Structure formats: C-alpha cells, structure tokens
Amino acid sequence: MTEHNNTWIWIDGQWQTHWPSLDRATQYGDGLYETCRLNQQGDMPLWSWHQQRLLHGLVALDFPIDSMQHIEHALAALPKHPYRGLKLLVSRGAGERGYGYQSDWPIHLQLQLFQPPAWGHERYPFGVDTGINDVRLAQQPLLAGIKHNNRLEQVMARARFAPHWQESILLDTQGNVTEGCMSNLYLLEGEQWVTPMLDQAGVNGVIRRWLSQHTPMREERIDLARLHQADAVFMSNALNGFVMVRSVDQMRYDTSIGSVAQRMQQHWQTQLQELWQ
C-alpha cells in the first residue's frame, strides 16, 4: 500500500506510507512544513513565498545550511501526478536519544500529495462564520511566524470550534488578536488594511506576505474592540485563498452583494487566482 488517507507520500525517492518511528518530528515535533496549492502544470505559483518562510524556519531551528538545496532537489524529482495540494514536511531525521542533535545531520523529507478543497470563496460565498477561541496562543518570539511542527495549540483550538464556525479567531495570552486557527487575519478600517503583528505568536502566511506586497498594510497590535469596529474582516491561507468574515460570535459584518467586503474579496481573490492560470 502506498496511499494512505487519500494522500500519496514521497519519501527518499519512493511512494511509501511509513516513516522512521524515531524521527524527531515524531518524537518532538522537531520539524517544519509548508502546505501549497499547485496549478494544472504541477507548479506552485507562490513557491518563493513558501520558500522564504521555510528558510526563516530552517535558520531559526538550526537546520543544515544546504537544507533548501535538498528540498529543491526532492521537489524537482517528484514524479508527474494529478494532485493540486502538496504538503512538504522537513525533519531533522532520527538521531541519538534526547533533545540534542548535530547541526550537520541531513534533513529528512516527506512530500504529501492530496486533492485540496475548492477555494474558500467558492465554498462560502457570503464569508465564513467564526468566533473567538477559548485557546490563547502562548507568546514565544523564538518560534513566532514560523510554520513548525509544534501545533498542539491549533489542535486544541480546532476541537473548540462551535458547530457552525468555519474558522475561529485566536488571541494570544495577553489578549492580542493574532490569527485564525488555519488562517491569517486582516481588518479593513476605512481604506486602510491592518493585520496583527506576529512577533510573539502566529504563523506568517504566504498570502499575508503576498498581499502586504501588493497593498499598503499596517502590522499592529489589535484588541478585540478594534476587531469589532473594523469595516470588514478577512482571512487567508494558502489552500483557501482570501475570504471574507461574515461573523465573529454575535458581531456581524456586511458581506452582502455590493458590500465593500465582497468587492475586496473579489478583487484580491481574482488577483491571486490569476497566478494559478
């Protein structure tokens, strides 16, 4: 069997379902990952943005200096396939017992291929319903921004969604609005875009950085009152794209046809999808 849960997994130049039990991703969450949407040709239009965050993570976690070359080679050697979703997992491999490692241990890679859902705006044409999550994100500047494998906070947060939520908004332990469980977050205040600072917690998403380069965007500390007062709220991730938020608990935003939120969603999602042409 080389397929598991509708996912094909490419490891060490073969399709295989298994992975060393002693691998440090398994033992300690000592790894990084990226989840990418592929176009019809199998290319990743936002790869350079994924690569930027991955490099940041590789440096922060002291992975070998040539890790990115290994990753690029593995991606280039991936056989032709019909899938449009790819998760790349980078681990430090299996070493001796304990937390210690040598910084020259070669990385170990998983490339997972799967069929992603439709873009978020197609599934939720009037935006997503959300609420404030009971789980607060810890402040850890050494890991903030990075897409690492220590995801228990997200696992716990996901289990606390109300049944009608499609996403949820996470504050950090100091009460700063930070991100969604699987997404980044944006406020539109008049004509000004604002997104939470991610220096203490959160993942610095691909769409977040892409959008910041295409429209003026302020990074600020945002409290709950300010979230409620925004003219429109949006979320993004690399699989769903760019979607409006219709509600945060009792608070509702105008996402009707012709609203600012609808116009903005259409504008930016269209820009984004042009990359997938």
Added chain:
Amino acid sequence: MTEHNNTWIWIDGQWQTHWPSLDRATQYGDGLYETCRLNQQGDMPLWSWHQQRLLHGLVALDFPIDSMQHIEHALAALPKHPYRGLKLLVSRGAGERGYGYQSDWPIHLQLQLFQPPAWGHERYPFGVDTGINDVRLAQQPLLAGIKHNNRLEQVMARARFAPHWQESILLDTQGNVTEGCMSNLYLLEGEQWVTPMLDQAGVNGVIRRWLSQHTPMREERIDLARLHQADAVFMSNALNGFVMVRSVDQMRYDTSIGSVAQRMQQHWQTQLQELWQ
C-alpha cells in the same frame, strides 16, 4: 531490521522501526510520552506516578476515555527483554487532513526500549554544572505540567548548552525560574524545600511529585536572585534520579563531601534506589 539507533520499538504487537508518515505525532506533535527506568524484573517502580501525569495529559488533549486501558494492555504484552529504559509514546494516530480529529479515534502507541545511562549521581559525583539558558519558556497554562510532544523549546535550549554544562536552567518569558532542560529543579533554603510552580510552563516530573510526597515542599514563583541565594540546588529526572547542582554560570554551591548538598543527595537518591531493588 527491527532495531534502530540502539532502540527496539514495539508497535502494534511487533518489533518494527517504522510508523505511519501521516501520524499526528509526526505532523503536529499531537501526542504524549513518558520515559521510565525499569528494574531488573522489567517493572517500573514509579509507574503510578508516570500514569498520573499521562492521565492528566490524555484528559487535557481529549484522548479517548479508554486510552489508559490500551496503554496498560500494550505494556503487559511487551515481550521479555533485557532493557532498563522505556519510552512510551501515545499518539492520536493518523486521521484526516488538518488539525481536526474525532475524540473516539483509537490511540497509537510506540514502546521504545533502550539502555539508559548510569544514575546521575554516579556520573557526576560532585554535582552538575549548569547555566541559565537563552531560551525562555512560553507561558501556556493549557499545556503546563504535561509531557507532550511539542518539544521545540527543549530542542532549541539543548543546542544552547555551553560545552561544560551537563544541564541548563530555563526561565519562562516572565523571568520565572522554571526547570532544567531535561529535569525538574529544587532549592534548599535552610531546611525548607522549594520547587518552581509549573502552572504556566514546565513538565511536572515523576521524581518531583514523588519527592513532594515524601518531604514538605513549597511550590513558589522563584526569581534568579533567589536561586543564587539557595543553600543548595538539585535537579531530577526519571532516568538520572536526583542530583546536586554544583554551578549555575559563575555561581557555585558547596557540593563537597560532607556538605548539606551531598547529604541530601545521598539521602534521597538512596530512598529512590530502594524502589529499584
């Protein structure tokens, strides 16, 4: 091959080196573990203390209600072997994509067998040299105390040891002295034992709870100045046992023969080892 890195791994009733790639411990660090010392008969004298923390973790992470029964059955079915170290890893298994899970998914277990090092006091008869680590522990009350698989802070901290350190002392992001990288921490102030509160960060160790039941122990917030002023400092973990701290950076404690530290180490380590008879 059924042995890897001098470790035998028992999974699903067989010795095997591999594990599902999509397992949630591998993807998200969504798991728990315990590392235990076995006696000559293969029993774990402190098992009930391991079990207590494991139960706490299983509940906190919303694992199935019958998980502990599965764990006990797997331990009972483990073949006879000559090893004195066991690491038990509990994962939620491999589910669908994403952070979501069903709370009735059966757990997946790894039982690793290995040869542990000698007790710490035998390897470091005059105590361990340590220093304050550059890595600060994030405050996350939802995960504090539990031995979960999100260990990037410890991995980063371990890489920052000075060459002559055998252990290192971690503060949290608010400056509270919390624990060692692999150990719990104790201060002796006159005749009073004090150990850091672990409600915000840290792992509530087996020896820590055992010791607290055998001698009066205060749990308090401890700052660096207080650590420096202690009459003696000790560390413990389930493999090393109970050891004196000889130095914290420039600060040195009296660990000479006949010192209070030596007498206390001998007293408590002897008590502990009687359990392994």
